[in-house]
Amino acid sequence: MFNHPSFNGHELVTHHVDESTGLRAIIAVHSSKRGPALGGCRMFEYVDDDQALNDVLRLSQGMSYKTALAGLPLGGGKSVIVGNPHTLKSPDLMQAMGRFVDRLNGRYIAAEDSGTSVADLAEMGRVTEHVAGVNHNHAAGGDPSPSTALGVFLSIEAAVKWRYDKSLHNVTVAVQGAGNVGRHLINHLIQAGASVLVCDVNRDNLDKAIALGATEVGLDQIHRSGALVFAPCAMGAAINDQFIAETDATIIAGAANNQLAHDGIAQKLMFKGILYAPDYLINAGGIIDAYYQTQGLLDQQQINQSVSAIAGRLIQVFESARTQGCSPAMAADQLAEHILRSDS
Numbered sequence: 001m002f003n004h005p006s007f008n009g010h011e012l013v014t015h016h017v018d019e020s021t022g023l024r025a026i027i028a029v030h031s032s033k034r035g036p037a038l039g040g041c042r043m044f045e046y047v048d049d050d051q052a053l054n055d056v057l058r059l060s061q062g063m064s065y066k067t068a069l070a071g072l073p074l075g076g077g078k079s080v081i082v083g084n085p086h087t088l089k090s091p092d093l094m095q096a097m098g099r100f101v102d103r104l105n106g107r108y109i110a111a112e113d114s115g116t117s118v119a120d121l122a123e124m125g126r127v128t129e130h131v132a133g134v135n136h137n138h139a140a141g142g143d144p145s146p147s148t149a150l151g152v153f154l155s156i157e158a159a160v161k162w163r164y165d166k167s168l169h170n171v172t173v174a175v176q177g178a179g180n181v182g183r184h185l186i187n188h189l190i191q192a193g194a195s196v197l198v199c200d201v202n203r204d205n206l207d208k209a210i211a212l213g214a215t216e217v218g219l220d221q222i223h224r225s226g227a228l229v230f231a232p233c234a235m236g237a238a239i240n241d242q243f244i245a246e247t248d249a250t251i252i253a254g255a256a257n258n259q260l261a262h263d264g265i266a267q268k269l270m271f272k273g274i275l276y277a278p279d280y281l282i283n284a285g286g287i288i289d290a291y292y293q294t295q296g297l298l299d300q301q302q303i304n305q306s307v308s309a310i311a312g313r314l315i316q317v318f319e320s321a322r323t324q325g326c327s328p329a330m331a332a333d334q335l336a337e338h339i340l341r342s343d344s
Helices: 049-069 091-102 118-124 145-164 180-191 203-212 241-246 265-272 285-294 300-324 328-342
Strands: 012-018 023-031 037-044 075-082 108-112 172-176 195-199 229-232
Touching: 012 049, 012 091, 023 037, 023 049, 023 091, 037 049, 037 118, 037 285, 049 075, 049 285, 049 328, 075 091, 075 108, 091 108, 091 118, 108 118, 108 285, 145 180, 145 229, 145 285, 145 300, 172 180, 180 195, 180 203, 195 203, 241 265, 265 328, 285 300, 300 328
Parallel strands: 037 075, 037 108, 172 195, 172 229
Antiparallel strands: 012 023, 023 075
């Protein structure tokens, strides 16, 4: 564990098995220096336990950086449930996960993530109060994904303006993944006059995106489809060496977590002239929304105003990277680490 390449000083890593429901889960708390570690509960059919461990470690560190840059009094944590969310998930399993979360006495607060829904978190909420994003008085019924999409949309708009000094009108954006966040993002982009290409493994998601005005592209073509902007909104590690060799996009800005397959990718993107908007910076809208819900602050205008500040922070990171001659990913990491050290 301590020598794992993604361990990086985590405060807490714990696992739980519940034989009666089939639950196999890991919770990782990277840092609680700024406050309780609020982060999504992901459910995914991992290839093996090491892949699940690596994912939860990388995601929880990303949450520490995300909450730090967002200026929230929160730490960074994440949880993963190992299994197919379409076949293994049940109310009993989610309640078992809720009891696992409850054992940490508020050190970790669970929220929605890939493979889980507001309804799943509400099921967890039957047995623990340490869940977020389930407030039914919220404009989206507790679902933070519209806020995630808004932050990413404003970041894409800011990146295009910073790089090319133009609006999104007639700009082509390729969106990889049309789930809840991707679909809201597509709607924003189309309303702004952009042309949107989309792919997804789920036919229902694709049909909903097409109904909004997007054009379907093959899964293996989306990154080389002639789009100016590539927006990864599915699972992580989409930006790898093959992607860099093949893509014709010049801006990468999307909602997926852990988009870069390894540490050297950021430098390779910079050398190829591709502007990368750090994922944990621009997809922070959801965690901002979830935090507001935990505080009982449900004014959507106030939430949107806080989410809108993401674009300004992104420009600061771009400017810092240009001044230092480094990648935006490195500039964002340096800023987040400085904030975390300052709180020590």
